[in-house]
Amino acid sequence: MSIYRVETLNKSMYFLASGHKTSNHVHKDLDKGRGSQFNIGETNALAFSSLSSQNPGVITIANATFGSNPPINPDVLAKAFQLDKSVVNYLQQKF
Structure with missing residues (x-):
């Protein structure tokens, strides 16, 4: 399971990326618009994301x-x- 916590400032735009410590290098940049977040509010924002599967593999x-x-x-x-x-x-x- 991977769990992410993202904190953003107000009026800010962020492109999300993900990296994992594994026995092999894993890197994937998301294309524009596929993983962006724009905080239009007046305060900071907080988001959590978790990823899992029935058999994610064993590292x-x-x-x-x-x-x-x-x-x-x-x-x-x-x-x-x-x-x-x-x-x-x-x-x-x-x-």
Whole structure:
């Protein structure tokens, strides 16, 4: 499931984009008019959107983090997970 929260200022126009952390790069720009929002009110606006399906697929954190392509820099992962770099290298080899 993906959940989005969009906050817009009054008298502002925004084009919505979506990105996901997966084991593969996913990017889709919406064509003009397909995902725009124009707040004509005098106050800020707030919108929520959630996307799901019966079988959205399984992306585990381990696969997405240690098995990503291109790989995430081992120094970054070592710092983020407070691991020795050799442990990160070992985990990346497993995925």
